[in-house]
Amino acid sequence: MDAATASARLDAMLLIRAYEEQLIATTSASQPGTCTSVGQEACAVGVVAALRPQDRLISNHRSAGHLLARGADPERLFAEVLGRATGYCGGHAGSLHISAAALGVVLTSTTVGGGLSLAPGVALAQKLGAQPDGITAVFFGDGAACQGIFHEAVNLAVTWRLPLLYVCENNQWQAYVHRSETMPGEHVADWVQGHGLVAEVVDGNDVEAVHAAAVQASAAIRDHGGPRLLELTTYRQRGHFEPDDQAYVCATEHARWLARDPVKRQAERLMLDAEALAHRMVQARGRIEQAYAAALAAPWPQAA
Amino acid sequence: MPLMTSRQALIAALHRAMAVDERVIFLGAGVATRNPGLLSAFGAERVRNTPLAEASIVGCAVGAAAMGLRPVVDLLFSPFLMLAMDALVNSAGKLGALSGGQFEFPLVVLAQTGAGWSIGGQHNHNLEALFVHVPGLQVLMPGTPADTAGLLTGALGQPRPSLLFSDIGLAHETADITGDEWLLPGQAAVRRRGDALTLVGYGKTVGHCLTAAQTLLAEGVAAEVIDLRSLKPLDAATVLASARKTGRLLCVTEASGLCGLAAELCALVVEQAWRSLKAPPQRLTGPDRPALASWPLEQAAVPRPEHIVARARALMQTHEAF
Numbered sequence: 001m002d003a004a005t006a007s008a009r010l011d012a013m014l015l016i017r018a019y020e021e022q023l024i025a026t027t028s029a030s031q032p033g034t035c036t037s038v039g040q041e042a043c044a045v046g047v048v049a050a051l052r053p054q055d056r057l058i059s060n061h062r063s064a065g066h067l068l069a070r071g072a073d074p075e076r077l078f079a080e081v082l083g084r085a086t087g088y089c090g091g092h093a094g095s096l097h098i099s100a101a102a103l104g105v106v107l108t109s110t111t112v113g114g115g116l117s118l119a120p121g122v123a124l125a126q127k128l129g130a131q132p133d134g135i136t137a138v139f140f141g142d143g144a145a146c147q148g149i150f151h152e153a154v155n156l157a158v159t160w161r162l163p164l165l166y167v168c169e170n171n172q173w174q175a176y177v178h179r180s181e182t183m184p185g186e187h188v189a190d191w192v193q194g195h196g197l198v199a200e201v202v203d204g205n206d207v208e209a210v211h212a213a214a215v216q217a218s219a220a221i222r223d224h225g226g227p228r229l230l231e232l233t234t235y236r237q238r239g240h241f242e243p244d245d246q247a248y249v250c251a252t253e254h255a256r257w258l259a260r261d262p263v264k265r266q267a268e269r270l271m272l273d274a275e276a277l278a279h280r281m282v283q284a285r286g287r288i289e290q291a292y293a294a295a296l297a298a299p300w301p302q303a304a
Numbered sequence: 305m306p307l308m309t310s311r312q313a314l315i316a317a318l319h320r321a322m323a324v325d326e327r328v329i330f331l332g333a334g335v336a337t338r339n340p341g342l343l344s345a346f347g348a349e350r351v352r353n354t355p356l357a358e359a360s361i362v363g364c365a366v367g368a369a370a371m372g373l374r375p376v377v378d379l380l381f382s383p384f385l386m387l388a389m390d391a392l393v394n395s396a397g398k399l400g401a402l403s404g405g406q407f408e409f410p411l412v413v414l415a416q417t418g419a420g421w422s423i424g425g426q427h428n429h430n431l432e433a434l435f436v437h438v439p440g441l442q443v444l445m446p447g448t449p450a451d452t453a454g455l456l457t458g459a460l461g462q463p464r465p466s467l468l469f470s471d472i473g474l475a476h477e478t479a480d481i482t483g484d485e486w487l488l489p490g491q492a493a494v495r496r497r498g499d500a501l502t503l504v505g506y507g508k509t510v511g512h513c514l515t516a517a518q519t520l521l522a523e524g525v526a527a528e529v530i531d532l533r534s535l536k537p538l539d540a541a542t543v544l545a546s547a548r549k550t551g552r553l554l555c556v557t558e559a560s561g562l563c564g565l566a567a568e569l570c571a572l573v574v575e576q577a578w579r580s581l582k583a584p585p586q587r588l589t590g591p592d593r594p595a596l597a598s599w600p601l602e603q604a605a606v607p608r609p610e611h612i613v614a615r616a617r618a619l620m621q622t623h624e625a626f
Contacts, residue, residue, distance in 0.1 A: 056371075087404075088404070089402060089403050089404035089406065090404035090405070091404075092401060092402050092403070092404045093402045093403060093404065097399070097402045097403070099399070099403045099406055099407070100406075101403070101406040101407065106370060106371070106407070107367060107370055107395070107399055107403075107407065108403075109394065109395055109399065111390050111394050113390070114390055114391075114394060114395060116363075117359055117360060117362075117363025117364075117366075117367075117390060117391050117395070118363050118364075118366055118367035118370070118391070118395060119367060120360065120363070120364045120367065121363065121364035121365055121366060121367025121368035121369070121370075121371070121373075121375075122367040122368070122370070122371050123367075124364060124367070124368050124373075125367070125368045125371030125372060125373045126371070128329070128349060128350075128373065129326075130371050130372055130373075148359070149359050149360060149363065149390070152355070152357040152359055152360035153360050153363065153364075155355060155357070155360075156354070156355065156357070156360050156364060159355070160352075
């Protein structure tokens, strides 16, 4: 890993952080709240950096990180969240179902597990000719893994040897319920052994570890066919949906994970002091504030 | 011109579609095993047996459709659609519009339903209207082999998802097939001309309406019989033209009545053909209970020609009262 690449990954995470903090700050009656991925930025940046243009991504309700990491324009993302005509989906999607076909981010479904049901079909279409050397990366959480469709879809992907990278961001929270209440063990990866799906558990708050694992897994899919699963252990620092007072969150656990913040980790790796990191964040915020202002000024779509 | 059942006509039409368009694939539990002709012609990549797991079969088809393939999915029996609702309703039905038109979903889902095989309420359930209520879906229920072949071909060329229901009660009826059937969704067929009253049905109730029309003709009442074939898009123009001509409408469905197609057609003529009506529009429908297996109990749930005749006679006599 060279320093310039590591530094660029820090900036990519800071852009996501600044984007979501902007939406948190401006949540109001006229700007609906969003499901943020604060604390999970390393998952998005690490995995997406390992993907190629011919690959396809399937996101979910916490999509901002995946989209920005793939190169989405923050102004068009804000415009979509604000319901403006210049949004990626013309304002039809809002924050919850943002797809951007031009970026290869397809079929974002907000029903938990919805993307898991569609992913084998996207990968099948790639294999049958759409992008013969492409793979599909589907992002989901521990909550979606508790849906029955997860096991149906994994079974299909393994049986049909589909080029599918399952990316489970195990963020410990399933809406308002902690994972420890809904799963007998800590890891989704343990479940898929029986399906014959090769799985690896990775520190999801270490962007370089995530990236290395994603490079390896995607190369295995391209070289040998068949799906792989990465389980990225991480933490949802914010509530399920903004605003959320998080009164149900254990303060000790929350503090432990804040100490493992992925942005902080990468800054330490780069030996940036607090002032230098703050300076980088100010730069990211500047870009984000400009994008938000432009999106606010964008026109509303015409009602048919 | 060979005689074929609706299923044979459907498979023949699918064979033609797969031959001219390599984007067409066929998915379902047994589609390869039970259609060796398709399998040998197009191979196991395009004719795919699946697990008995409807949510993932339809989800896979929806994802593949968005990527440019044209999947045809055989879900066997209509109640099994309930296991695939997220993919059908939330994904195929909505993601085209929610994405601002970035994706299209040219897929066709096949399912059988209706009385005729004593197979019981978890294989036989006429829940067409439930899907008519879902934005983005087309709902088709042809009653003849030619229309089945035509609507499959027509639906496959559309950018939106279609459900194609086949009536179990008509499974053994055969008819001549030309081999070039093509029918766009949204066109009803007038099966018999008449000027005294309009009978509307789809699937097996069309035949019952035609039988009733014979009896009524002997009594001097010329009934017009319309086969909807396509429930969404609905051919309102054909129904309205007939209702304006006859002034009397009787809608006959095997599906239950509450919030159903028959209610929709009655509302349509009340709203748009009120001044032409000579009597209140009527519904004759199946009951609001699951289909029962025993032959006489199953058959009793379907409007019969004698019921249609009785309701038509009453309708003809309500002229003064209205």
